[in-house]
Amino acid sequence: AQSVTQLGSHVSVSEGALVLLRCNYSSSVPPYLFWYVQYPNQGLQLLLKYTTGATLVKGINGFEAEFKKSETSFHLTKPSAHMSDAAEYFCAVSDSGWVELSFGAGTTVTVRA
Amino acid sequence: ETGVTQTPRHLVMGMTNKKSLKCEQHLGHNAMYWYKQSAKKPLELMFVYSLEERVENNSVPSRFSPECPNSSHLFLHLHTLQPEDSALYLCASSQDRGSNYEQYFGPGTRLTVT
Numbered sequence: 207a208q209s210v211t212q213l214g215s216h217v218s219v220s221e222g223a224l225v226l227l228r229c230n231y232s233s234s235v236p237p238y239l240f241w242y243v244q245y246p247n248q249g250l251q252l253l254l255k256y257t258t259g260a261t262l263v264k265g266i267n268g269f270e271a272e273f274k275k276s277e278t279s280f281h282l283t284k285p286s287a288h289m290s291d292a293a294e295y296f297c298a299v300s301d302s303g304w305v306e307l308s309f310g311a312g313t314t315v316t317v318r319a
Numbered sequence: 320e321t322g323v324t325q326t327p328r329h330l331v332m333g334m335t336n337k338k339s340l341k342c343e344q345h346l347g348h349n350a351m352y353w354y355k356q357s358a359k360k361p362l363e364l365m366f367v368y369s370l371e372e373r374v375e376n377n378s379v380p381s382r383f384s385p386e387c388p389n390s391s392h393l394f395l396h397l398h399t400l401q402p403e404d405s406a407l408y409l410c411a412s413s414q415d416r417g418s419n420y421e422q423y424f425g426p427g428t429r430l431t432v433t
Contacts, residue, residue, distance in 0.1 A: 215359055238418050249323065249409055249424025250362075257419075296362065300418035306352075306375065307418050309362040 208233040208299045210310035218316045225269075225284040227313050229297030232278065239280040240298040240307065241271055250296060256280065267291070292317045321345055323425035325410050331431045332400065340395040340428045342410030348423070350416040351393040353385060356407040356427065368393060369416045400432045 213228040231237055238257050242250040254265025261273040267290075271282045280297060294314045298307040323344045332338050344351065353365040367375035368387040382404075384396040393410055407427040413420040 210361065240418070247426060249411070249426050250422075251424070252421050255418075255421075298418075302418075305417060306364055306367060307422070308364075311359055311361050 208237065208301055208308050210297050210299050210308055212295075212297050212310035212313050214313055215311065216314045216316070218318060219287045220318045221289060222286050225282075225287045225291060225315065227282040227295050227297075227315070229271075229280045229282065229310060230278055231280065231297070231299045233299055233301055235301050236275075238300045238302065239271070239273060240300075241265065241269070241280075241282050242296045242298060242309075243267075244294045244296065244312075246293070253282070253295075287315075287317050289317050289319065291315060323410060323412055323423050325408075325425035325428050327428060328426065329429045329431075331433060332397070333433055334400060334402070336400075337396070337398040339397065340408055340410075340430075342393040342395075342425055344391055344393075344410075344412040344423070344425075346412055346423060348412040348414050349390055350413045350420070351387060351390075352411040352413075352422065353393065353395055354409040354411065356409055362409070366395075367416055374416060397430075400430075402432050405430055405432045 211230045240255045241253040244250045256263045256273045264270045269284045294312045297310040351368045355363040365379045366385045386394040409427045410425040411422040413422045
């Protein structure tokens with residue numbers, strides 16, 4: 207069975223600063239990994255995903271994440287935060303493409319002007 | 320309407336009430352999902368439907384009863400709920416079941432049980 211740990215339930219960054227959201231997973235097989243974003247009063251939206259191949263994955267809105275098997279991590283980064291990045295971010299994992307997702311508890315990002 | 324819609328957006332109900340949540344997807348997808356989102360807890364997958372057949376039920380109490388009359392509509396019938404059932408209930412759909420296919424989420428129904 208897979209599980210997801212997101213370190214830090216809340217992250218505050220200054221506009222223009224680096225955004226780093228941490229995600230570690232446990233999985234008995236090579237995982238499929240995802241990041242979702244949830245803006246206020248909206249459902250979740252897929253930011254990016256890793257299934258196979260290149261371990262650095264680029265997503266929408268300037269976000270990217272790197273799969274590090276040795277560290278069982280899939281951290282999300284964005285070089286320069288924008289006010290519109292204020293949202294809740296969820297990491298998710300599945301054991302294969304035919305299994306449903308397991309989500310982390312989420313990290314809320316606030317951006318200071 | 321586009322994407323995934325959910326009604327009502329907010330619902331307050333007493334523990335003895337019966338109510339239903341509605342989800343509709345306009346994407347031509349074959350799989351639909353109900354999730355429970357509680358503050359600072361991981362999203363909990365409640366039910367999965369594929370081609371109108373329930374394929375997963377994650378030990379959800381019987382006071383929650385899903386219904387999928389066709390591939391575009393999904394309901395969650397609620398009765399004799401408990402205060403701990405207060406949460407945001409999210410509906411999602413995907414082309415087919417499994418994480419190979421991106422899930423599209425509705426905005427959720429904020430449920431408060433008094």
